Amino acid sequence: MNWIQVLLISAVLALLVYLLRSRTNAKAKAWVKVGYLLFVIAAVYAVLRPDDTTVVANWLGVDRGADLLTYALVIAFVFTTLSTYLRFKELELRYARLARAVALQSARTPER
């Protein structure tokens, strides 16, 4: 097995574990920010020295740096999709509670 395969699969599994455990606490939010910061630094570096991504890719058993970026993009996309889905579900629940409160306040009783 290539190193890239190990890496990609463990990234997917880690994302799953991360998603399925309790999210949205202060700690998780802080880590998301740290991750974002690292991402920005790496992105700037890759833009300045694009050939270095190929070097990193070669360490991992991938031929081209562009391929490595594609893999990373796919993982990031899956992560975003899932977390957005869960976020929407949460918002739906709050929205339902709001609508319920309104409904209960304006309940109508029959005459008899």
Next chain:
Amino acid sequence: MDIETADTYPGDARAADVWVIVPAFNEARVISTVVRELRSAFAHVVCVDDGSRDGTADVALAAGAHVVTHPVNLGQGAAIQTGVEYARSQSGAGVFATFDADGQHRVSDVVRMVERLRRGDVDIVIGTRFAAEGATHTPLLKRVILRAAAWLSPASRRLGLTDSHNGLRVFNRRVADNLALTMSGMSHAGEFISLIDENHWRVTEQPVEILYTDYSMSKGQPLLNGVNIVFDGFLRGRMRR
């Protein structure tokens, strides 16, 4: 409190402590009949109008139901939760029943389920269309999928339930007070079963008949929705509540 004397059913099933919850979305054509039939057996009916655009709320009110109206359409699970919250806040409410608005259930089944609950050894009675003596003719594909849904749910298997998506349920105060459905759409049936399992509510099934009329079939959920239900079931518990 309005207790009518016209008692078409024997026993004390019509006692004033029973509240029947009817979630309804665009059911103006049939809701009047459903409410009237229920009111011939039970004193209190609350119709949760789930943001209908066809005047369901007014028809239900005229038929003698309490009416709670969602300002927007939320889904059947949300409507049931709203109905239970309304009913449990009424003084004297002790027994709660859920009943679909499309006319697929029989009032006599609810009466028998209430009698079963009153024996006191269970907290909730769920209807099943798959009992051995049940004469219901469930369409084959629907039967296969519903049985698979019951089997796929660990809670349902553990509790020995055969029909986890039956809309007929009768339960006591203990269940009503702790009920907190978060799945707004059709996945609430599986969530209900999970809640029974997690809260250790004592549950039993009772054979009931489902009337598959053209109307109720046209209002029923498409079978493909089962995919959504299974998916939501897996994500349950990962959500903050």
